[in-house]
Amino acid sequence: MKILVVGGGGREDALAWKLSQSRLAEKIFIAPGNAGTSMRGENVPISADDIDGLREFALRESVDLTVVGPELPLTMGIVDAFEEAGLKVFGPSRKAAQLEGSKVFSKELMTRLGIPTARYRKFTDPVEARAFVEGLNSQVVIKADGLAAGKGAIVCQTMDEALKATDTIMVKRAFGDAGASVVVEEFLSGEEASFIAVTDGTTVLPLAPAQDHKAIYEGDRGPNTGGMGAYSPAPVVTKAMEREITERIMEPVVRAMKEAGTPYSGVLYAGLMLTENGPMVLEFNCRFGDPEAQPILMRLKNDLVEVLLASVEGRLHEIELDWDDRAAVCVVMASEGYPGSYEKGKEIHGLDEAVKVEDVVVFHAGTAEVDGRIVTAGGRVLGVTGLGTDIGDAIKRTYSVVEMISWEGVYYRRDIGAKALRR
Ligand code: AMP
Ligand code: GLY
Numbered sequence: 001m002k003i004l005v006v007g008g009g010g011r012e013d014a015l016a017w018k019l020s021q022s023r024l025a026e027k028i029f030i031a032p033g034n035a036g037t038s039m040r041g042e043n044v045p046i047s048a049d050d051i052d053g054l055r056e057f058a059l060r061e062s063v064d065l066t067v068v069g070p071e072l073p074l075t076m077g078i079v080d081a082f083e084e085a086g087l088k089v090f091g092p093s094r095k096a097a098q099l100e101g102s103k104v105f106s107k108e109l110m111t112r113l114g115i116p117t118a119r120y121r122k123f124t125d126p127v128e129a130r131a132f133v134e135g136l137n138s139q140v141v142i143k144a145d146g147l148a149a150g151k152g153a154i155v156c157q158t159m160d161e162a163l164k165a166t167d168t169i170m171v172k173r174a175f176g177d178a179g180a181s182v183v184v185e186e187f188l189s190g191e192e193a194s195f196i197a198v199t200d201g202t203t204v205l206p207l208a209p210a211q212d213h214k215a216i217y218e219g220d221r222g223p224n225t226g227g228m229g230a231y232s233p234a235p236v237v238t239k240a241m242e243r244e245i246t247e248r249i250m251e252p253v254v255r256a257m258k259e260a261g262t263p264y265s266g267v268l269y270a271g272l273m274l275t276e277n278g279p280m281v282l283e284f285n286c287r288f289g290d291p292e293a294q295p296i297l298m299r300l301k302n303d304l305v306e307v308l309l310a311s312v313e314g315r316l317h318e319i320e321l322d323w324d325d326r327a328a329v330c331v332v333m334a335s336e337g338y339p340g341s342y343e344k345g346k347e348i349h350g351l352d353e354a355v356k357v358e359d360v361v362v363f364h365a366g367t368a369e370v371d372g373r374i375v376t377a378g379g380r381v382l383g384v385t386g387l388g389t390d391i392g393d394a395i396k397r398t399y400s401v402v403e404m405i406s407w408e409g410v411y412y413r414r415d416i417g418a419k420a421l422r423r
Pocket of ligand 1 (some may be wrong): 118141143152153154155185186187188189192214224271282283
């Protein structure tokens with residue numbers, strides 16, 4: 001089979017790495033890919049949101065299966081466009097992807113289904129939003145309605161911060177039109193977990209739970225990023241909790257989407273806060289987590305092409321997942337300054353030695369090849385991911401490889417996985 005992976009981040013490198021191991025895969029294309037994906041298959045210079053360009057390419061090359069990594073093309077309708085052209089594609093339709101594309105849509109659905117989530121109010125008028133915030137005396141989270149690359153939720157400790165966040169999103173439009181409406185929601189405390197499942201619109205197949213590290217600094221301090229590291233399994237999510245999340249959150253959502261005539265297939269990812277009162281949903285995403293996909297896919301023993309094909313063909317009930325008992329930890333190496341502005345084009349050293357270490361994979365994110373050298377080309381640059389007998393061992397092995405790699409202005413958190421060790 002010919003397989004096309006859409007995207008160019010760490011998640012897409014992990015997908016390409018795993019798909020390329022399939023006995024069914026003859027050829028892997030990655031559009032646009034990065035310096036790492038060119039080692040797993042062939043990079044194609046078409047951007048992930050150029051839907052017409054991607055469709056033309058897939059038709060010309062007779063691609064048998066397309067796997068979409070990022071949310072943007074999904075919310076733009078890449079799946080609808082490919083299906084209309086008779087192409088097989090893994091991911092939700094434009095309407096189904098609203099579950100991530102609109103916070104208001106997903107909050108309304110959760111409220112209707114009685115799925116535990118933070119109490120909230122939505123606003124399209126900044127004056128009304130301010131008046132509401134002024135009437136509150138507790139901590140709140142202010143969220144842009146639309147997509148904002150993981151940065152559109154601002155956690156506010158004081159009313160002053162909340163008023164400023166409302167302004168930043170609705171008036172200054174820091175996230176563009178994504179901030180035309182906002183959700184103001186109650187602050188939830190607890191530990192976060194990423195619960196990711198594959199679904200064909202009927203069957204829900206949960207993947208191993210993972211935990212992300214969203215904040216830029218150690219100790220979960222500082223502004224949120226796309227994610228600075230992750231590990232799987234997540235000991236905080238017990239077997240009983242996994243069942244509860246599947247039956248009380250994931251399955252009802254998939255059932256409701258089908259009943260509404262907008263069946264949801266692809267990846268359904270629930271960002272959860274594990275509170276004193278049980279798991280509550282912070283948000284839904286319509287794609288694999290990045291960096292959660294990296295440790296999860298390192299632990300998955302199944303042929304990924306078989307799993308994704310079964311989802312596309314509506315026969316996911318035939319699949320049973322098989323996991324490596326070992327733990328996997330992914331440490332994201334980033335450019336100094338991220339999630340704010342940063343420099344690009346720094347030569348990366350130490351990769352040749354790093355890739356030789358067994359049971360550790362260096363996934364690429366923001367990298368590019370220039371004149372035979374690999375240089376930085378984004379905020380999150382690499383995701384070093386290692387397996388170990390337990391989380392502690394995986395942390396040790398992963399950081400030993402992280403320390404082999406360097407560039408001018410490299411930044412990474414030194415405490416990825418520490419949370420799991422404290423348990
Ligand atoms: P979201 O984009 O909705 O997932 O929010 C991004 C991040 O903001 C989450 O991963 C949490 O760390 C934080 N967050 C969002 N909503 C809440 C909430 N209601 N209470 C506490 N933290 C939150
Ligand atoms: N790592 C968080 C996300 O993919 O949304």
